[in-house]
Amino acid sequence: xxxxxxxxxxxxxxxxxxxxxxxxxxxxxxxxxxxxxxxxxxxxxxxxxxxxxxxxxxxxxxxxxxxxxxxxxxxxxxxxxxxxxxxxxxxxxxxxxxxxxxxxxxxxxxxxxxxxxxxxxxxxxxxxxxxxxxxxxxxxxxxxxxxxxxxxxxxxxxxxxxxxxxxxxxxxxxxxxxxxxxxxxxxxxxxxxxxxxxxxxxxxxxxxxxxxxxxxxxxxxxxxxxxxxxxxxxxxxxxxxxxxxxxxxxxxxxxxxxxxxxxxxxxxxxxxxxxxxxxxxxxxxxxxxxxxxxxxxxxxxxxxxxxxxxxxxxxxxxxxxxxxxxxxxxxxxxxxxxxxxxxxxxxxxxxxxxxxxxxxxxxxxxxxxxxxxxxxxxxxxxxxxxxxxxxxxxxxxxxxxxxxxxxxxxxxxxxxxxxxxxxxxxxxxxxxxxxxxxxxxxxxxxxxxxxxxxxxxxxxxxxxxxxxxxxxxxxxxxxxxxxxxxxxxxxxxxxxxxxxxxxxxxxxxxxxxxxxxxx
Amino acid sequence: xxxxxxxxxxxxxxxxxxxxxxxxxxxxxxxxxxxxxxx
Numbered sequence: 404x405x406x407x408x409x410x411x412x413x414x415x416x417x418x419x420x421x422x423x424x425x426x427x428x429x430x431x432x433x434x435x436x437x438x439x440x441x442x443x444x445x446x447x448x449x450x451x452x453x454x455x456x457x458x459x460x461x462x463x464x465x466x467x468x469x470x471x472x473x474x475x476x477x478x479x480x481x482x483x484x485x486x487x488x489x490x491x492x493x494x495x496x497x498x499x500x501x502x503x504x505x506x507x508x509x510x511x512x513x514x515x516x517x518x519x520x521x522x523x524x525x526x527x528x529x530x531x532x533x534x535x536x537x538x539x540x541x542x543x544x545x546x547x548x549x550x551x552x553x554x555x556x557x558x559x560x561x562x563x564x565x566x567x568x569x570x571x572x573x574x575x576x577x578x579x580x581x582x583x584x585x586x587x588x589x590x591x592x593x594x595x596x597x598x599x600x601x602x603x604x605x606x607x608x609x610x611x612x613x614x615x616x617x618x619x620x621x622x623x624x625x626x627x628x629x630x631x632x633x634x635x636x637x638x639x640x641x642x643x644x645x646x647x648x649x650x651x652x653x654x655x656x657x658x659x660x661x662x663x664x665x666x667x668x669x670x671x672x673x674x675x676x677x678x679x680x681x682x683x684x685x686x687x688x689x690x691x692x693x694x695x696x697x698x699x700x701x702x703x704x705x706x707x708x709x710x711x712x713x714x715x716x717x718x719x720x721x722x723x724x725x726x727x728x729x730x731x732x733x734x735x736x737x738x739x740x741x742x743x744x745x746x747x748x749x750x751x752x753x754x755x756x757x758x759x760x761x762x763x764x765x766x767x768x769x770x771x772x773x774x775x776x777x778x779x780x781x782x783x784x785x786x787x788x789x790x791x792x793x794x795x796x797x798x799x800x801x802x803x804x805x806x807x808x809x810x811x812x813x814x815x816x817x818x819x820x821x822x823x824x825x826x827x828x829x830x831x832x833x834x835x836x837x838x839x840x841x842x843x844x845x846x847x848x849x850x851x852x853x854x855x856x857x858x859x860x861x862x863x864x865x866x867x868x869x870x871x872x873x874x875x876x877x878x879x880x881x882x883x884x885x886x887x888x889x890x891x892x893x894x895x896x897x898x899x900x901x902x903x904x905x906x907x908x909x910x911x912x913x914x915x916x917x918x919x920x921x922x
Numbered sequence: 923x924x925x926x927x928x929x930x931x932x933x934x935x936x937x938x939x940x941x942x943x944x945x946x947x948x949x950x951x952x953x954x955x956x957x958x959x960x961x
Contacts, residue, residue, distance in 0.1 A: 576944070
């Protein structure tokens with residue numbers, strides 16, 4: 404596919420600093436995401452260590468609040484979003500038969516904003532008063548009154564937003580303009596579709612967050628009162644604006660996971676994806692609905708009954724396209740010649756566990772029930788089922804699925820299976836008991852709790868440390884695969900379909916120099 | 923060769939055009955959010 408000339412590239416530090424190659428930038432994104440997974444994970448372990456017993460043991464409450472806040476910001480903006488962008492960079496051009504992303508220099512810039520943004524965000528922890536501690540939602544007035552680190556956070560969020568929007572623009576332009584001849588929209592792999600829709604969500608949602616934090620900044624330093632009731636402003640307006648971004652953000656973090664599962668399941672079921680078109684329409688429906696459900700995050704602020712009913716029913720409506728997707732994944736597996744290699748185990752766990760998270764989401768959508776669950780551990784359990792066993796486990800499955808293609812080596816299947824089972828078991832040990840804690844009334848974001856919550860908290864903390872330690876195995880497997888191992892074939896998986904599998908493993912530095920023709 | 927270069931240039935222009943439109947939408951939404959705040 405490519406001559407030796409096309410494999411020439413700079414080496415050393417220059418290669419990574421100045422690269423405009425989609426594979427290099429994809430690798431940078433994925434490594435950054437992995438690093439942030441450990442940084443955010445360490446913060447989660449501080450939280451879980453403190454919650455192992457009631458009372459205050461290890462950290463003071465203010466630092467505890469900084470840890471819950473920073474854990475969320477790091478995981479959302481540092482681990483999950485860049486992780487999926489890494490997958491998009493590696494896979495999208497190869498899947499649509501393009502030589503690279505449409506705007507390669509901008510691609511480099513999109514990535515290199517991230518390390519600076521996170522240096523800014525994390526350095527807040529070392530400022531007088533410590534890091535931001537009001538929760539990742541940055542609700543006013545906590546955020547308008549917070550210390551200097553809030554300004555760092557606001558600037559970091561601006562930088563992350565710019566990075567995301569530039570990345571999204573690049574993805575849309577690549578998918579719309581650079582597809583190989585014959586690759587019509589309805590022939591695109593589902594991962595490409597889910598990313599195309601996600602990119603539109605990013606462009607519509609991130610500027611709203613940028614607007615919200617800009618208003619926070621002017622409230623803090625320039626005498627405005629957007630969110631200050633004493634000056635005629637409205638703190639509840641911040642929540643509306645924030646969640647108008649925040650709910651699409653939830654789908655920004657899950658739609659690409661749907662795409663990865665939709666690639667893996669047909670491969671190991673050895674059947675085409677069931678209901679391809681309905682998958683595309685379901686993804687688009689979920690994206691549309693994500694913009695009209697934001698107030699379900701704030702039922703308890705007090706809004707007219709009509710508003711509560713609207714947001715309740717609209718939220719429940721999301722279960723319909725999501726149900727279509729789950730049905731299609733199961734129908735793809737139905738009577739397939741299934742094998743259970745590590746990526747498939749992750750994809751099946753994703754379908755099963757994400758559905759649990761979806762169902763607890765439906766419980767939260769019911770207004771009178773939400774009045775009880777609001778700000779309890781039930782919410783924490785719900786979104787970790789969606790975000791860890793949804794987004795993160797889909798990414799892990801995707802990593803095992805494409806790692807042989809990327810590195811040219813097969814990973815160690817036994818270790819891969821060990822990693823899967825350790826992750827799946829410890830994940831459930833960590834988060835399933837949190838449902839019971841929440842239903843029993845344990846509030847979230849507190850360093851201390853009543854005695855009756857002790858046992859479930861101890862189980863959860865043990866699970867969290869197990870989950871954290873298991874990820875060292877993930878790093879070991881990745882390093883081992885990069886360094887060597889059994890040579891991967893071009894197709895890698897017997898049932899794999901798609902353009903990326905027509906390239907060599909590893910693919911040439913510049914793939915599809917001559918566009919392939921799709922029949 | 924010439925035709926190939928023209929094609930590449932046309933593709934670059936098309937990419938830039940699409941990117942500028944999308945960028946304008948993003949900036950527009952940012953400004954709209956701020957304007958909404960003044961209401």
